[in-house]
Amino acid sequence: xxxxxxxxxxxxxxxxxxxxxxxxxxxxxxxxxxxxxxxxxxxxxxxxxxxxxxxxxxxxxxxxxxxxxxxxxxxxxxxxxxxxxxxxxxxxxxxxxxxxxxxxxxxxxxxxxxxxxxxxxxxxxxxxxxxxxxxxxxxxxxxxxxxxxxxxxxxxxxxxxxxxxxxxxxxxxxxxxxxxxxxxxxxxxxxxxxxxxxxxxxxxxxxxxxxxxxxxxxxxxxxxxxxxxxxxxxxxxxxxxxxxxxxxxxxxxxxxxxxxxxxxxxxxxxxxxxxxxxxxxxxxxxxxxxxxxxxxxxxxxxxxxxxxxxxxxxxxxxxxxxxxxxxxxxxxxxxxxx
Amino acid sequence: xxxxxxxxxxxxxxxxxxxxxxxxxxxxxxxxxxxxxxxxxxxxxxxxxxxxxxxxxxxxxxxxxxxxxxxxxxxxxxxxxxxxxxxxxxxxxxxxxxxxxxxxxxxxxxxxxxxxxxxxxxxxxxxxxxxxxxxxxxxxxxxxxxxxxxxxxxxxxxxxxxxxxxxxxxxxxxxxxxxxxxxxxxxxxxxxxxxxxxxxxxxxxxxxxxxxxxxxxxxxxxxxxxxxxxxxxxxxxxxxxxxxxxxxxxxxxxxxxxxxxxxxxxxxxxxxxxxxxxxxxxxxxxxxxxxxxxxxxxxxxxxxxxxxxxxxxxxxxxxxxxxxxxxxxxxxxxxxxx
DNA sequence: CTGTTAGCGCTTTCAT
DNA sequence: ATGAAAGCGCTAACAG
Numbered sequence: 001x002x003x004x005x006x007x008x009x010x011x012x013x014x015x016x017x018x019x020x021x022x023x024x025x026x027x028x029x030x031x032x033x034x035x036x037x038x039x040x041x042x043x044x045x046x047x048x049x050x051x052x053x054x055x056x057x058x059x060x061x062x063x064x065x066x067x068x069x070x071x072x073x074x075x076x077x078x079x080x081x082x083x084x085x086x087x088x089x090x091x092x093x094x095x096x097x098x099x100x101x102x103x104x105x106x107x108x109x110x111x112x113x114x115x116x117x118x119x120x121x122x123x124x125x126x127x128x129x130x131x132x133x134x135x136x137x138x139x140x141x142x143x144x145x146x147x148x149x150x151x152x153x154x155x156x157x158x159x160x161x162x163x164x165x166x167x168x169x170x171x172x173x174x175x176x177x178x179x180x181x182x183x184x185x186x187x188x189x190x191x192x193x194x195x196x197x198x199x200x201x202x203x204x205x206x207x208x209x210x211x212x213x214x215x216x217x218x219x220x221x222x223x224x225x226x227x228x229x230x231x232x233x234x235x236x237x238x239x240x241x242x243x244x245x246x247x248x249x250x251x252x253x254x255x256x257x258x259x260x261x262x263x264x265x266x267x268x269x270x271x272x273x274x275x276x277x278x279x280x281x282x283x284x285x286x287x288x289x290x291x292x293x294x295x296x297x298x299x300x301x302x303x304x305x306x307x308x309x310x311x312x313x314x315x316x317x318x319x320x321x322x323x324x325x326x327x328x329x330x331x332x333x334x335x336x337x338x
Numbered sequence: 339x340x341x342x343x344x345x346x347x348x349x350x351x352x353x354x355x356x357x358x359x360x361x362x363x364x365x366x367x368x369x370x371x372x373x374x375x376x377x378x379x380x381x382x383x384x385x386x387x388x389x390x391x392x393x394x395x396x397x398x399x400x401x402x403x404x405x406x407x408x409x410x411x412x413x414x415x416x417x418x419x420x421x422x423x424x425x426x427x428x429x430x431x432x433x434x435x436x437x438x439x440x441x442x443x444x445x446x447x448x449x450x451x452x453x454x455x456x457x458x459x460x461x462x463x464x465x466x467x468x469x470x471x472x473x474x475x476x477x478x479x480x481x482x483x484x485x486x487x488x489x490x491x492x493x494x495x496x497x498x499x500x501x502x503x504x505x506x507x508x509x510x511x512x513x514x515x516x517x518x519x520x521x522x523x524x525x526x527x528x529x530x531x532x533x534x535x536x537x538x539x540x541x542x543x544x545x546x547x548x549x550x551x552x553x554x555x556x557x558x559x560x561x562x563x564x565x566x567x568x569x570x571x572x573x574x575x576x577x578x579x580x581x582x583x584x585x586x587x588x589x590x591x592x593x594x595x596x597x598x599x600x601x602x603x604x605x606x607x608x609x610x611x612x613x614x615x616x617x618x619x620x621x622x623x624x625x626x627x628x629x630x631x632x633x634x635x636x637x638x639x640x641x642x643x644x645x646x647x648x649x650x651x652x653x654x655x656x657x658x659x660x661x662x663x664x665x666x667x668x669x670x671x672x673x674x675x676x
Numbered sequence: 677c678t679g680t681t682a683g684c685g686c687t688t689t690c691a692t
Numbered sequence: 693a694t695g696a697a698a699g700c701g702c703t704a705a706c707a708g
Contacts, residue, residue: 001449001451003700003701003702004701004702005701005702013678013679014678014679014680015679015680015701015702015703016678016679016680016681016703016704017677017678017679018702019702019703019704020678020703020704023703025703025704026677026678027677028677028678029677029678032677032678044449046446046449046450047450047701047702048392048450048451048700048701048702049388049391049397049450049451049452050387050388050389050390050391050392050397050451050686050700050701050702051388051392051684051700051701051702051703052388052701052702052703053387053388053684053702054386054388054389054392054683054684054685054686054700054701054702054703055683055684055701055702055703055704056684056702056703056704057684057703059387059388061434061452064435068416068419068420074412074413074416075412075413075416077416078406078412078413078415078416081406081435082406082437085435085436085437085440086437086439086440089440094434094435094436094446094447094452095434095435096399096432096433096434096435097402097419097423097432097433097434097435098423098432099420099423099424101424102423102424102427108384108432109432111339111382111384112384112385112386112387113339113386113387113388114387114399114432220592220622221592221622221623222592222593222595222596223623223624254558254559254560254593255560255592255593255596257560258560258593258596258597258600259596262596284558284559285559285561286561341684341685341686342685342686343685343686351694351695352694352695352696353685353686353687353695353696354687354688354689354694354695354696354697355693355694355695356686357686357687357688358687358688358693358694361687363687363688364693364694365693366693366694367693367694370693370694385685385686386684386685386686388684388685388686388702389684389685389686389687389700390685390686390687391686391700392684392685392686392687392699392700392701392702393685393686393687393688393699393700394686394687394688394700395687395700
């Protein structure tokens with residue numbers, strides 16, 4: 001591996017000139033720039049990350065703490081991870097992956113100056129990582145909205161509004177009684193903020209619209225789904241029967257039509273369904289789901305932008321909520337006549 | 339952040355002594371060790387990663403290139419990722435996450451000395467990353483078995499044997515005609531090595547055991563599954579009817595019982611099923627699947643071990659195959675009498 | 677517009 | 693068993 005001084009020698013300039021050509025931090029004559037660049041590519045030079053970080057206090061690496069918990073939907077998590085990694089690359093950053101069970105990870109990577117900033121996923125209402133992060137004086141952004149962000153930036157999808165839009169859509173279609181199928185009990189129990197907010201947004205929207213409603217946590221298996229549907233529809237098909245479903249549980253969406261068919265319910269004739277899920281799960285079916293899409297790419301990108309902002313400028317801490325949009329597809333319609 | 343020389347001063351020793359008590363690379367009197375350690379923890383010292391990597395040519399970071407492709411089962415990928423990260427931590431390494439679409443990622447992280455070694459997932463038979471990796475002269479291990487590893491270490495689950503064990507189990511139970519439901523067409527098309535090997539292992543095992551067999555690629559949706567089952571069972575329930583299924587497609591397992599029930603087939607009375615899947619998907623159901631478990635933790639751990647071996651010793655390149663084991667649970671039985 | 681140079685914080689000879 | 697000191701390769705004053 002050639003070093004910067006070899007490049008300098010080859011180009012007939014000083015190392016600082018090479019450094020400045022590479023960083024663009026001061027003006028360079030066209031002539032020298034060319035020579036340097038030629039030398040760089042001829043020698044196949046690339047800067048030593050450690051040396052750079054030692055001299056500049058910048059590692060060009062972002063830490064990403066991603067949950068690998070049993071109750072989270074890994075494929076959704078993966079989408080966020082992918083989004084963060086690819087957004088980071090646009091800012092010339094790499095991503096160091098930390099997992100929740102590496103308790104001292106936050107302190108380690110930051111005290112060793114391995115990362116310039118941190119992004120934390122799967123935030124809980126009173127997440128114990130927040131005070132530790134806040135102490136750190138490194139740019140950090142939470143994907144999620146905790147009770148107290150302690151001066152950290154936050155970004156998330158507006159899950160509350162997502163539920164509300166879904167409910168309003170069902171109300172507009174004339175539904176009177178709707179149910180919410182949400183995250184696994186464990187997610188609720190630990191107050192993962194998306195789970196809480198989606199559920200409470202639903203509840204409130206139903207109150208506002210005067211709809212009858214019920215909320216149900218559900219695991220990811222078809223057995224779990226069966227149980228929940230049983231609860232929801234067991235009361236018979238009378239006047240107050242549930243005719244609309246909002247499903248915020250990515251794992252269940254693919255099984256839902258079949259499960260409903262199994263209890264004699266057809267979509268959307270007997271029951272309308274709005275999914276709250278990444279667009280690809282909503283459109284995976286031949287008869288795509290009416291859905292509020294979770295824009296993972298956009299959220300991941302925003303998170304990276306926000307760390308970079310705090311790293312490069314004195315932009316203040318912000319809280320960004322990504323607003324939901326409803327895509328009406330094939331799974332919602334007016335409720336059945338009784 | 340305190341530096342090593344501050345620690346040295348506080349402990350009344352030289353920086354080299356501090357360095358040596360931290361690395362254990364030379365013997366230190368009990369007395370000095372204590373003093374140094376006391377200073378370290380009192381000041382909350384932790385070494386600057388960049389400085390260390392500059393001086394020692396070690397970053398203590400492993401690169402992990404993980405696929406985020408549409409046709410791979412993300413939750414399985416995530417299990418491997420998690421396994422690699424947690425194994426890496428046991429060797430005091432962190433993990434830098436690279437994605438497939440970051441084409442120059444391999445060269446970047448290695449030429450900048452950001453990583454000490456690389457682990458590459460989701461290997462294809464003639465993976466274009468392999469020659470690039472091989473050129474690098476950095477320890478690298480492939481999770482998968484390409485046609486030509488070009489001198490790189492490989493580790494993987496023995497998918498061929500996994501299929502064989504499954505087939506033999508069905509044959510032993512008396513099944514005469516079996517079918518294989520495998521990876522999505524796209525995985526086969528690009529010759530992801532696990533997909534190829536599982537399929538060809540199945541085929542060969544059937545030939546060896548004299549069983550009638552058919553192979554089917556399948557996407558991850560219940561519609562895909564429906565189609566495949568239709569193909570398999572449409573020919574009626576005659577003499578040569580399929581009575582055994584080997585399913586190597588994690589996404590489908592949870593939907594399988596219901597889908598079979600939908601066409602009037604009950605498990606294991608009408609059809610026996612062996613899953614090839616991570617243990618948690620096999621046991622997620624109330625009636626757990628007979629399965630050959632994919633030991634993601636073990637594979638991830640082996641991959642890390644192998645990079646570290648090549649990093650720290652002159653152990654030769656190896657190829658490790660993790661052998662499969664069958665767990666008979668509730669979904670296999672003798673075929674129905676006709 | 678360019679060069680000189682003093683570190684950044686650590687590891688590791690070489691001495692003792 | 694310990695210390696002194698020479699780098700590792702880069703950045704960013706400072707000096708022209």
